[in-house]
Each structure stands twice: as C-alpha cells, then as structure tokens.
Amino acid sequence: MSLNSRKKTNLSIWQVIIIGIAYMTPMTVFDTFGIVSKLTEGRVPLAYLLALAAVLFTALSYGRMVKLHPYAGSAYTYAKNVCGNHIGFMVGWSSLLDYIFLPMINTLLAGIYLQTLLPEIPPWISILAFTTLITYINCCNIKILANVNFLFVGMPVILMGVFVYLVVKDLDTAYGSGRVLTVTPLFNGNASILPLISGAAVLCFSFLGFDAVTTLSDETDKPESVIPKAVFYTALSGGAIFFLAAWFIQLYYPDNAMFKNPMEAMPEIVLYVGGRFFQTLFLIGILLNTVASALASHASAARLLHIMGKNNSVTAPVLGYIHPKTRNPLYCVLLTGFISLSSIFFNLDTAVSLISFGALVAFSAVNLSVIVKFVFVDKQITTFSDLFKNLLLPLCGLACVAMMWVNLDHDAFMLGSIWAVIGISWIIYCSVTQREVMISE
Numbered sequence: 001m002s003l004n005s006r007k008k009t010n011l012s013i014w015q016v017i018i019i020g021i022a023y024m025t026p027m028t029v030f031d032t033f034g035i036v037s038k039l040t041e042g043r044v045p046l047a048y049l050l051a052l053a054a055v056l057f058t059a060l061s062y063g064r065m066v067k068l069h070p071y072a073g074s075a076y077t078y079a080k081n082v083c084g085n086h087i088g089f090m091v092g093w094s095s096l097l098d099y100i101f102l103p104m105i106n107t108l109l110a111g112i113y114l115q116t117l118l119p120e121i122p123p124w125i126s127i128l129a130f131t132t133l134i135t136y137i138n139c140c141n142i143k144i145l146a147n148v149n150f151l152f153v154g155m156p157v158i159l160m161g162v163f164v165y166l167v168v169k170d171l172d173t174a175y176g177s178g179r180v181l182t183v184t185p186l187f188n189g190n191a192s193i194l195p196l197i198s199g200a201a202v203l204c205f206s207f208l209g210f211d212a213v214t215t216l217s218d219e220t221d222k223p224e225s226v227i228p229k230a231v232f233y234t235a236l237s238g239g240a241i242f243f244l245a246a247w248f249i250q251l252y253y254p255d256n257a258m259f260k261n262p263m264e265a266m267p268e269i270v271l272y273v274g275g276r277f278f279q280t281l282f283l284i285g286i287l288l289n290t291v292a293s294a295l296a297s298h299a300s301a302a303r304l305l306h307i308m309g310k311n312n313s314v315t316a317p318v319l320g321y322i323h324p325k326t327r328n329p330l331y332c333v334l335l336t337g338f339i340s341l342s343s344i345f346f347n348l349d350t351a352v353s354l355i356s357f358g359a360l361v362a363f364s365a366v367n368l369s370v371i372v373k374f375v376f377v378d379k380q381i382t383t384f385s386d387l388f389k390n391l392l393l394p395l396c397g398l399a400c401v402a403m404m405w406v407n408l409d410h411d412a413f414m415l416g417s418i419w420a421v422i423g424i425s426w427i428i429y430c431s432v433t434q435r436e437v438m439i440s441e
Contacts, residue, residue, distance in 0.1 A: 010221045013230050015146035016213050020234030021241075022149040022292035023102075023209035023300065027156050027285065029245045032202065033253075034265025040199035042188040042254060044246040047199035052239035054200060054400035055207040058363045059235045061370045061394050063228030066214055068373070070224040073307035074214040075362035075369075082369040082377070086427055091365040092308045093423035097358030097416060098208065099301040103336060104343040105355070106294035107131055111343070113287045124344050134294045135337030138302065141326050142219050145295050152292035159285040160245055166273050167248045185250035201407035204400075206242060208359055210235040212300040215307075219327070298340070302332040312430075356408055357416025360401060367397040 011019075033044055040047045065078040073080075075095055080088020107127055114126040137145055171180050213230045217223040220230075249269060259265040270282040306329035309319020323330040374380045374390035381387055 011142065011146060011216060011219050013220075013226045013233075015143065015150075016216055016220055016226065016230040017234050017237065018150050018153060019146055019216065019296045019299065020209035020213040020230065021238055022153045022289075023212045023296035024206060024234070024238040025106075025289055025293040026153070026238065026241045026245075027160065027289040028206055029242045030249070030266040030269055030282075030286070032206070033246065033249050033269065034259050036199045036202055037250070037253070037259075037265075039202065040195045041192070042250065043186075043196060044199065044250050045185045045243055046187070047196050047203055048239065048243045048246050050196055050200040051203040051207065052235070052243070054397075054403070055204055055210065055235050055239070056232070057393060057397035057400055058367060059210050059231050061367045061397050062210065062214060062231045064370050064389075065366055065373075066217065066227045066231065067224050070217050070227065071307075072215050072218040072303050074211055074304065075365045076304065076308060078369045079365045082373045083365075087365075089308070089427060090420065090423055091361060092304065093426075094358050094361035094416065094420060095304065096301075096308075097419055098355050098362065099212075099297070099304045099358070100336070100339055101355050101358075102208070102297040103134070103294055103301055103340045106290050106297060107134075107340045107343040110287065110290050110294065113283060113290065116283065117287070127344055128341065130291075130294070131337055131340045134291070134298050134340070135333060137295055138298045138333045138337070139323075139326065139328065139330060142216070142299065142328060145299055149292045149295055152288045152295070156285040156289040156292075157241065159282055160241070162278075163270070163273060163282070164244070164248045166278070167252045170273065171251065180251070182251075184254065185247045188250060188254055197403060198407055201404045203242070204404055205356060205359060207235055207238055208355075209238060209296070211359070211362060212296060215300045215303040218303075298333070298336050301336045302329050305329070305332040305335060356404075356412045357419070360405055360408065361416075363401045363404075364398065367394040367401065370394040 029048075036044050036047055062074075065082075069077055069081050071077055073092070076088055076092030079091040107130060110130045111123045111127040114121065114130070115123050118126070137148060168180050210231045213234055214227055217227050220226050252273060253259070253269065259268055266286075267279060270279045274282070305319055306322075309315040309332065312319075318331050319329070319335075321329065321331050371391060371394050374386075380390050
C-alpha cells in the first residue's frame with residue numbers, strides 16, 4: 001500500500017511540534033554548555049541566537065518545499081521531485097546518517113544515565129530494555145507516541161523552569177536584583193566574531209527537530225498548511241528554550257574556568273545551583289528527555305526508511321509495508337530498533353560524528369531545491385519580492401550552512417564521504433541491473 005494513499009492519522013499541529021521539540025532534546029543545552037562556553041569565550045546565549053537565525057533561513061526553505069510537496073520524506077522527497085531520482089536518492093542516503101544514528105545516540109546516552117542511576121545493572125541489559133520500550137511504543141499509533149512525548153518533554157521543561165527559579169533566587173539573595181536584571185550574558189567576554197561562529201556551528205545541530213517534523217506529513221491533516229508552520233514554530237520554540245536556559249546558566253557561570261571539566265559541565269551546573277537532590281532529579285529529567293528524543297528520532301528514521309524503501313522494487317515488499325491497524329511502517333520501525341541495538345558495540349564519538357554530515361547535506365539540498373525550482377525551472381524572479389523569497393532567503397540559508405560545513409569535524413567528513421561512495425555504488429549497481437533486464441527483454 002502506498003503511504004500517500006493510506007488513511008490519515010490526523011496529527012494536530014501541536015502534536016507535530018511536540019515531536020519536533022522532543023527530537024531536539026531541550027536539556028541538551030546543559031550537556032553542551034561547557035564546551036560552547038569555552039569556544040565562544042563565555043557568550044553561549046549570543047551563539048544560540050546566531051544559530052537560531054541561521055536555522056530559521058533553512059526552516060523557511062523547508063516550508064516552501066512542503067507546500068509544493070506535502071508528502072513525507074523531508075529533504076529526500078524535495079530533492080527527488082526537483083532535481084531528479086539520483087540526486088534525491090543521494091540526499092536521502094546521506095540524511096539516513098542523521099536519522100539512523102540519532103536513535104543510536106539516544107540509546108547510548110540512556111545506557112550511560114541508567115548505569116549512573118542503577119550501577120548494579122549491566123549496560124547491555126539497560127540498552128536492550130530501553131530499545132525494546134522505544135520500539136514497542138513506535139509500533140503503536142503515532143498519536144500515542146505524540147501524547148507520551150508531551151509528558152516526557154513537559155517534565156524536563158518544568159525542571160528547567162525550577163533551575164531558572166533557583167538561579168534567580170540565589171543571585172538575588174547574594175547580589176541583589178542588579179545581578180539578575182542585566183544583559184551581561186549576551187555580551188560576556190570579548191567582541192570577536194569568529195569564536196561565536198564556531199560556537200553557533202556546534203549549536204545548529206541542536207535544532208534538527210525542525211527537519212524531522214516533515215517526515216510526519218502523511219500523518220497530518222492538511223500538511224501543506226500545517227507542516228510549514230510546524231517547521232518554523234519547532235525551530236523557534238526550541239531556540240527560545242535553548243536561549244533562556246543558556247542565559248541563566250551564563251548568568252550564574254560567567255567564566256568557563258569555573259568548571260572543573262568543561263566537557264562534562266552539566267553535573268557541576270546543577271549541583272551548585274540546586275544541591276545533590278536536585279542533581280538527581282535533573283539526571284532523571286535528562287533520562288526522560290532522552291526517552292522523548294529517542295521516540296521522536298525512531299519514528300522519523302522509520303518513516304524516512306519507508307519512503308526511500310517503497311520507491312525501490314527490491315526493498316518495497318518489506319520497507320514499503322504499512323500495518324493495517326496502527327497505520328505505521330512496522331518493518332521499518334523494527335529495523336530501526338534493531339539498528340539501535342548495535343549501539344552496544346559503538347562509542348558515542350563515532351555516532352555523533354556521522355550525524356553532522358547527513359544533516360548538512362539535507363540542509364544544503366533543501367535550500368538548493370528552492371533556488372532550482374523557483375529560479376531556474378519556474379523563473380519566478382521578475383519582481384523584488386520574487387528575488388527575495390526565491391533567491392535571497394535560500395542563499396542566506398546556504399551561506400549559514402556553508403559556515404557549518406567549514407567547521408565540520410574532519411572525521412565526520414571522511415566517514416560521511418565513505419557513506420556517500422556506498423550510495424553512489426548502489427545507484428550504479430541498480431542502473432546496470434536495470435539495463436541488463438531491459439536488454440534481456
């Protein structure tokens with residue numbers, strides 16, 4: 001059965017946004033703060049604003065393409081329809097690095113957190129139990145996942161609110177309201193722009209949820225109007241959460257030298273603000289946040305696998321299957337769960353490095369698709385408004401993505417390039433096989 005012909009699940013815009021925010025893992029701001037504070041020389045909130053501005057340009061391009069092609073598949077679908085099957089496949093193939101490895105990262109993180117909370121349980125058992133739970137929920141109707149994610153996102157956000165309250169209370173008691181009512185976190189440190197760009201390049205990958213919501217187009221009523229709004233609001237909402245949290249952390253920790261280990265500053269941040277008990281609660285909150293992200297990333301990965309799989313005659317019988325009752329791509333959900341289990345044999349650095357490459361390929365492809373479609377195919381460049389929407393905005397998106405490409409880790413580029421070569425080899429194999437079949441007929 002074609003995905004486009006199946007009955008809609010009718011997700012609301014808020015359910016889609018919640019899945020997108022869950023994908024973004026709001027509490028990641030605490031995990032990355034020490035690293036980015038060192039890179040930006042103490043200007044994390046400003047780096048988040050720069051990253052948000054960069055992401056919004058690309059989010060606008062996603063919105064334009066969703067209106068034209070309101071189907072699941074994200075960058076793969078847009079590149080395929082605008083630039084052809086081969087380019088579309090390569091974009092989708094590269095995007096799989098992002099979609100497939102994020103569930104693995106969440107599984108790895110969950111294993112680390114569970115090991116801290118329950119040290120007597122072997123890590124492989126924690127990973128197996130976590131992956132089984134995430135896969136089971138994804139096997140259910142997508143609305144159940146959206147509602148569960150509302151709880152798993154809501155509780156950590158409440159804990160972040162408590163953190164902000166404790167920071168304000170502590171600083172107000174120690175220094176008076178003057179320390180709280182200040183713009184110091186925004187302009188902390190020196191005025192150099194290069195450290196900010198480096199920090200923003202790292203933080204841009206915290207916003208990946210706005211891309212993931214486009215994979216839910218086939219399960220959303222009126223996707224051509226709902227999904228573009230969801231893309232923009234997901235990026236904006238995530239950016240607001242990240243910025244506010246970073247603002248108050250920077251307010252409390254103006255100097256990165258205050259951390260014993262900037263690479264793992266989260267436990268210190270929470271401990272000094274709220275004490276041991278609050279630190280434990282926060283760790284539980286981060287685990288819940290990881291569950292939310294795992295659910296959302298698992299769902300998105302399965303749907304991208306389904307869209308790509310059903311367009312290939314070899315994989316269509318399995319990856320193209322839709323469960324008649326739950327209306328989800330069951331075999332793709334199970335395959336994603338199986339791949340997530342392989343995190344038992346992976347380390348976190350390897351999985352993280354592969355995500356960056358896939359995300360940048362997708363962002364670049366969507367901005368280029370807007371330019372190709374509206375400028376070169378439709379030639380909508382006769383007025384200033386056309387030039388602004390169809391050329392200037394996507395070019396700004398491309399410029400921001402180029403900034404991130406320059407700052408991409410060398411290992412990520414090499415591993416991503418190897419993955420791309422495998423994809424090209426598959427295209428060549430399929431083309432040769434198809435030609436041989438045609439000749440034999």
